[in-house]
Amino acid sequence: MLGVMTALPAVTTDIYLPSLPDVADDLGTSAAAAQMTMSAMLVGGAVGQLVIGPLSDRFGRRKPVLVGVTLHVITSLLCAFAPAIGPLIALRALQGFFNASASVVAMAVIRDRFVGPDASRLLSRLMLVIGVAPLFAPSIGGLIAGEFGWRGVFVGLALYGAALWVVVLLRLPETLPRERRLASTRGAWRGYGVLLRDRHFVALSVLPGLGQAVLMSYVVGSPFVLREGFGLSANQFALVFAVNGVGLVAGAQINASLVRKFAPIQIIRTALPVSCFLTAALVVLAATGAGGLPAILVMLFLIMSMCSFTPPNASAIALSRHGERAGTAAAFIGSLQAGVAGVVSPLVGALGEDALAMSTVMAGAAAAALLVLALATPAYRRGGWTQPVHA
Template sequence: MTATVDVPEAAAAPLTPGDLMSARQRLRLVLVLGSLIAVGPLTIDMYLPALPAIVADFHTTSAAVQLTLTGTLAGLALGQLLIGPLSDAVGRRGPLIAGIALHVVASLLCVVAPNIAVLGALRVVQGLGVAAASVVAMAVVRDLFNGAAFARLLSRLLLVMGAAPILAPTLGGGLLRWTDWRGVFVALAAFGVLLVVVAVLGLRETLPADRRRPLGLAATMSGYGSLLRDRTFVGLVLVAGLAMAALFAYVAGSSFVLQEQYGLDEQQFGLAFGAGAVGLIAATQFNVRLLRRYPPQRILVVALGVGTAAGLAMLGFAATGLGGLPSLLVSLWVVLAAAGLAMPNAPALALSRHGEAAGTASALLGAVQFGVGALAAPLVGVLGTGAVAMAVVVAGGMVAATAVLLVVVRPARLAELGSDPVVVAAH
């Protein structure tokens, strides 16, 4: 079969551990890592249908409740910066198991939170725990795969992980039929316990002792400094983060827009939210097929162009009311599909440049993604809880991602990535 990009045979990428895995072993890896990484979207999304109820229960404002979402994203960002270098120094399994255990404890404490301030603080701790699953799962994939093979497996992971955004609001809405919002956190704690078992029994260590890096403040700062001096890496990380910002702007504003402005009930909201996730998942799987014909950088450029156009159209529909809810949702779903194409390819191109520090590079990538998301979520609340506010941030994220690709990464350098041996993988 042919290579993703035509390069001289001498430049072909060497075999990675993942290349030696059977199809069955790869499927098992996807299922294990997908279930572990799903705890993040579940933690973020499962309580979304309950946001208006939390506002009423604590006699607070929608902006204050949206800050609990921001707290989770901030915890995810900070936690990854800490756990990434740790996983490069001591291995992947230990930090992963400890992080999920922390998430379980924080979830149980959320059940008894007496006010919105305590709930917000505990959501930060939840994010710190979830960060371990996010960064370690990405680092494990980078330990085993490279280049286009990395992008293909990441697309498969997003299929498994994508079930979480589909199921989370629907599950949350179902739970709210017979319990209050606190029951959602009981369910998250139970899922966390299950994931600890999965991590212990189903994931082997992928970072050999001879590839581990020294742990310490100086070594950590040196590692991050090296990454930040790589303009192309930084640009691609920002592209991934800004695409994620568009996604989290929808996550933060959708429950208020769809339930309060357009009158959907909790179950209808879950279905509408899930429909968008279906589009995102379908795009990630279509990405696998596209990678057989096109290099990841070309897919990334087209995806951002389509996403930017759809985001601006969404803003126009929200501002004018033209077409009502159907027009708003269709344009939004196109943005989500474009994000589904961008999210596997931007990280794959970025991380393929730094396999020697996969944990640290994955941590910086995740921190930027969730850090920008943490800023996008309250920005929706500051601008208002209507469709226009949500559309401004969604469209702004896609426009900014495209601008960074053009100005920071630059088209010429992006095209050159296709000839770098590190981002080429044979089918």
């Protein structure tokens, strides 16, 4: 159930991907403007998590997610009738704001009950569900768009939200009893000040955002790179996207097994240099054309596989530092994850929407993550990796 909740933003993103070129044509706008409908949802999700997280610490976990999913359904239906790209971008921002309730509450529920490696393992299992979204969502979205147009995709998202609302109403227990809730809304908001003063928490919270930026740069750039740049059909693109979804799933499975033997920080400090190497290699392939499309596809698969290692482990370590305000901490992490990705990924369109632009942005985000880990945490200091949880 938590996986289905966490997957709501991912499904909202991936099911809509094959329709991006159609949206640009139908609304008479540019590819970059169509990509902004993706970025707007991410930024809206970032703001939404910042608002909803403290409310879940104050009022419990169930009420915020039920209200948020209800508004997601309404906003999805409004997107289906958007008359122009401007209103669609605004509605997508609202859609991201409201469906953020599902993902931030899911993370908070895990922290209510688990810490450390157990939390990291469960977050990796959530990554499995998120990884399944690329396996099926683009194909389903393509089928829906083929029958009903891109507007029909948003009707499908409304139906998904309605089904999720029923599941949450019937199956989600309240994991934050009244005696553990923050006494006032003002106290809940003050929690962000506590979090910002914890520099290790802030650094660890940035890492999932930069990891998500690598993923989202691929997500927003790949329809134009693979369909327009390399001439793949909609079905071929959906197949490629599904294969890379397998990479996400495989990486999450491996990570869930590794955390039983290795500390989460050990995994991160190995995974990030590997990601940097792979993204740098992708830049070289895109710039030189060596190996053509097959080489790029292989490299993208490897990079997507590595995307499943850093976010769950960094999130688990960060959450373990502030269990008394798990909702606020989860919101802070989630908002940075969506916000950083939302700010970075549009650079793909700004730099030219081709393979070199996409790979350059992915490599930059991976390099920034490695720098944050090296400079702002004790991960690479002598003995620092053994116990990075305490300031």
